[in-house]
Amino acid sequence: MQKNLVIVESPAKAKTIEKFLGNDFKVMSSYGHIRDLKKHEMSVDTDTLEPEYEIPEEKQKLVKDLKANAKKAEKVWLASDEDREGEAISWHLCEVLGLDEEKTSRIVFHEITKPAILEAIEHPRRLDMNLVNAQQARRVLDRLVGFKLSPVLWRKVKPALSAGRVQSVAVRLIVEREREIQAFQSEPFYSVSAIFAITNADGSQTEVRALLDKRLKTHEEVEALLEACKDAQFTIDNVTKKPMKRTPAPPFTTSTLQQEAARKLGFTVSQTMMVAQRLYESGRITYMRTDSVNLSSLCVNASKTEITRLYGKEYSKPRQYHTSSKGAQEAHEAIRPTYMDATEIEGTSQEKRLYELIWKRTAASQMADAEMEKTTVNITISGIKDQFVATGEVVKFDGFLKVYRESNDDDEQRDDEYAHLLPPLKVGQTLERREITATERFSQGPQRYTEASLVHKLEELGIGRPSTYAPTISTIQQREYVQKGDKKGTERTYTIDVLKGKIIAQKTRKEMAGSDKGKLLPTDIGIVVNDFLMEYFPGIMDYNFTAKVEQDFDKIAEGKEKWNEMMESFYQDFEPTVEKTMNARQEHKAGERILGNDPKSGRPVSVKIGRFGPVVQIGTADDSERPLFAQIPKDKSIESITLEEAMELFKLPRELGDFEGSAVTIGAGRFGPYILHDKKYTSLPKGADPMAVTLEEAIDLIKQKRTEEAQRHLKFFAEDSKLEILNGRYGPYIVYDGKNYRLQKNLHERATELTYEECMKIVNATPVKKK
């Protein structure tokens, strides 16, 4: 007979807790929410705004199991997390399992240690219905917004689109950032650096690097300065030394872990979460979805011991951190190693690297400040007012820097090159000028978001939760509002003026400007949807919308406001706006734009988001003649495409002529332009203009493809026709039953000599990829 049943949210947690509690306790997990609004319908009564819950199919078995165990138990302890969602989970459990109030207790604990759990058992409480109602309000509001707005988009923009309190604002951030970048006017300026020398007592010389204390605006100023420096004397005017301290960053939350793993390890946001999940399940780290920076006393103490052991007493400094981010609910601890004495773990290389990052961040947060001394030396130039400044930084005590330094997103830290050790310098000392270099630079516009920096921004705005950052990022990419891509930069030239001896020499160099890799870019659909929502639903799109409704949820949680009253007042304004927008007589779809008239037929040419994405259309649906369509290629935008560019799209497929008795045509496919001949496809090389390709060039490419094709099949096997050795872009590889298997580098040489057995060994040794 089971005396006690404890229900927590996560199975890993259940396993740990069961160990702390005696045989009288059975611990089970609810696996998050057990009940929710119906998946495929509104499931909210639009008159009373009351939600209608159901137990989803995949939870039925679990609920049955929980029910049976609750019935058997003398007492049920609801131990879900101590936040809105956790309280609601407990309430749903009560309702669904039909728990008797007398034999049910609600408990919460903040860390998974034996004392903390025993302490929680000593202090049970009742369900907090105010907190539950705050969650219901949150849930219903999100459902109303999502399920009312999305159908508007289906009608006005494109089917299967979606809108929501979180995702639509995420897209807005990216669209607006792209517009800022486009509007940004880069201004040139000149930064001037100098190399001086001082002669030491032994006759040797030491270099001193310094920067001019201001940026120059024009090339004339550069010329004037260098001219003035030709015969000038450089004298040390002032030497100041300032002690500086650097404090470690707080331990990881979900958001900061995602950012650092992206910067230091190159992980995507979802990759980080998957690896962290595995570390959590194997008991290596605490829970990975958290907004808390709090560390348990257990960890603070263990860190102290470990840091003292590894680095010495002076490196240890126990600290407590407090969460300041908007909307934080702190149901968990910060993300930290479960055991600080495990500095390394077994596992995949990704697991090892992420664990090491978490260990270092946690350890650093419990270490002493770093102490530096910053030296600033002012160097006057005789005859002019401007000065050079040399700075040096000496680390007096490295403290936490011994293990960890937080990265940041600005890759431009050129000034850092000049911060280093300085030789001893005295006021009044003169310096020997070696060379002075003025380099033209350009002011930097705003940076595009990465997955991780978008998460950072969302957290800052209090939008979304640790459990939704990664899913939100993938949703906006799946809906094709945003794509991760590369932006080609433009080449620009810049000048470098160097004064060496008495001669000023000017050079020009080239660099690529504004190129970006793997950043988030808005698509045409993203832009059109954003502009549409901004026009008709500015309230929902407001960056403060979440913050405002959160205030209401807080009032509900405190019992100062009724949740259905809040819903009603929201819906009163929202619903009519939806109706009005939905039924507004539409002359054209959102984002539609007339480019002009087709020079040939005179029919109007327009662009819009069609059923299959952005299209150019000649003519209208009411014409007697059917309209013509052409997909807009990825590198063109619906916002900026011109009539001429649009008309080009209708020139394909283009017939070039005949070759070996069949037609050669140029078409445009999903993967760019191609040649079609005798039902075979040949890609055009990158950068080739499909409008300029001649029949001769096309035939050459077809022949080239044929020889490649002939050389591709290196070896067949009589034993099994499914097995082949092929030659690919990266050398020889094995194909078996339609799947590819890589050949180790050392086998490339003798690829054609491999036997059937050898190949099958490789095939069978390769693990099956999971979907």
Next chain:
DNA sequence: CAGTGAGCGAGCTTCCGCTTGACTT
């Protein structure tokens, strides 16, 4: 990592937060 290549024009689609699961070869 390993090679891809339509021309559709209606039915269905959708939210945010909690949490992990596992058709068979």
